Amino acid sequence: MESSSCLLLLTTIPGLEDLALKEAEEKLRILRAEVKPSHVGGRLLIEIPGEQLAEAFKLRSVEHIIRLLKVFPVEESAEGLNTIYREVYEASIPLASTFRITCERIGSHNYTSMDVQRVAGQAVVDKYGVKVDLENPETIVRMDVARSLGFLGIQLTRKPLHVRYQRVYQHPSALNPVIAYGMLRLAGLREGEKLLDAFCGGGTIIIEAAQAWENLDPIGVDINPKSVEGAWRNAASAGVSGKVKFLVGDARRLEKYLPEGWIPDRVVSNLPFGIRSGRVKALPKLYGEFLQSLHSLQSQGVVCLLTAQRSLLEASALEAGYRITGARKILYGGLESWIMLLRPS
Ligand SMILES: C[S@@+](CC[C@H](N)C(=O)[O-])C[C@H]1O[C@@H](n2cnc3c(N)ncnc32)[C@H](O)[C@@H]1O
Incomplete structure (x- = not known):
């Protein structure tokens, strides 16, 4: 990774990953890209020069932007929770004074996303002594588990990028x-x-x-x-x-x-x-x-x-x-x- 580059995990609609990459290639300087990392739909990884980060927020094919800190193997059995605790504890996480863990879990595991949030949150509290704020945290730590991999990062988007304007009329079948x-x-x-x-x-x-x-x-x-x-x-x-x-x-x-x-x-x-x-x-x-x-x-x-x-x-x-x-x-x-x-x- 270039010293000033950043590695981003982008989420999108499963089935539109290639379109999201195309748009990113048109609007950003991509140093490295992987569509559907470890076959996880609705995700792409891109590495871009750090100074282009603000531009990434203009992508129209993307829901969330996560600055990726590490990817690690995680067991699908209950042992996975111990691994998550250890990996989060050992990671160097840039935190403000309050945080929340958000988890998306894909695949079948002997634990739920609530369990992941709980152990990852405990690891952060034990190591950094910062406070949990579920409503309005300063840092959103994202701990996704996709089959046998854990993706730890900082979620940079506060709300999904599909929210482009206030929908003053909410159609019952409104399209994303x-x-x-x-x-x-x-x-x-x-x-x-x-x-x-x-x-x-x-x-x-x-x-x-x-x-x-x-x-x-x-x-x-x-x-x-x-x-x-x-x-x-x-x-x-x-x-x-x-x-x-x-x-x-x-x-x-x-x-x-x-x-x-x-x-x-x-x-x-x-x-x-x-x-x-x-x-x-x-x-x-x-x-x-x-x-x-x-x-x-x-x-x-x-x-x-x-x-x-x-x-x-x-x-x-x-x-x-x-x-x-x-x-x-x-x-x-x-x-x-x-x-x-x-x-x-
Ligand atoms: C799936 S919704 C479209 C939602 C829209 N894309 C949005 O984001 O709000 C389908 C729409 O088709 C309309 N519709 C149903 N039959 C129609 C017809 N014969 N001619 C025109 N519109 C029709 C319905 O009133 C409904 O608003």
């Missing part, structure tokens, strides 16, 4: 902006393009695009007037209301609702999955009619859709005259979902 950003990148969005989200809800995708790309002409459509009003309020809160448009409309009849002659270059949408709302039965008709309506606009651009219903979407897409050009599995809120890329055939 990190996923919205990933989808916009996968769709290949470029400056100046017309972007459509036909199921915009609280406006996450359109707002993300307006924040991260210049001079777009983005339109969000939702059948529910309450969502559309909420999307406008969220856009104002994000400081982009002058750059976006939201309309009440039906994704099954886009030709009726979109401005005349307005043909999207890219379509990026988080489709209704029906899983939580229990409306799975209505989805084949909804997906089919939406894609037929979209096809009738004669846009030649990429369509990027998020769904938990991969085979249904594939069948609807083929029937409506699209070919599938990509499929990527992500883990979203514990649910396997698919980002699908389509093009008119």
Whole structure:
């Protein structure tokens, strides 16, 4: 490691690690990188020059930034807790006067993340005599256990980086902006393009695009007037209301609702999955009619859709005259979902 470099463990949505690395490579000088260290999804390790640390906080594909102190083998049996105590005790941890331990545990162990927090916290108290403050600690010590490895570091982010603005309207199925950003990148969005989200809800995708790309002409459509009003309020809160448009409309009849002659270059949408709302039965008709309506606009651009219903979407897409050009599995809120890329055939 270069003397002034820092080793960072970045967390992201499982399935988007490579996109996060690509973004990091564009925005930072990467000295070393490892995607999914020890096959742990949703993680990447990067080493960057110390003076670039502030830039890392601008990454839109990342949730948390952890300055890594050490990685060590840890048993999956109860013995692992003794190892964690010893390794934390022996580590040199830069601490302020109060701290909290945060733990994410991946894999199966004979102990819980609460146990890890307890023994790691005890080691810090025994060695440094500093106080625990669960609410507002000055230092967040992160002690992750991923299968047979322990990752000890200082969590530099106080809240996840997906919190980009205050969501004054909380849509019940609001998308994580990190996923919205990933989808916009996968769709290949470029400056100046017309972007459509036909199921915009609280406006996450359109707002993300307006924040991260210049001079777009983005339109969000939702059948529910309450969502559309909420999307406008969220856009104002994000400081982009002058750059976006939201309309009440039906994704099954886009030709009726979109401005005349307005043909999207890219379509990026988080489709209704029906899983939580229990409306799975209505989805084949909804997906089919939406894609037929979209096809009738004669846009030649990429369509990027998020769904938990991969085979249904594939069948609807083929029937409506699209070919599938990509499929990527992500883990979203514990649910396997698919980002699908389509093009008119
Ligand atoms: C999964 S949510 C989208 C959430 C959104 N990405 C966000 O972050 O807030 C799906 C949305 O599709 C809308 N919707 C359902 N059927 C529709 C239709 N036929 N036309 C347009 N919107 C529809 C629902 O009102 C809901 O807001």
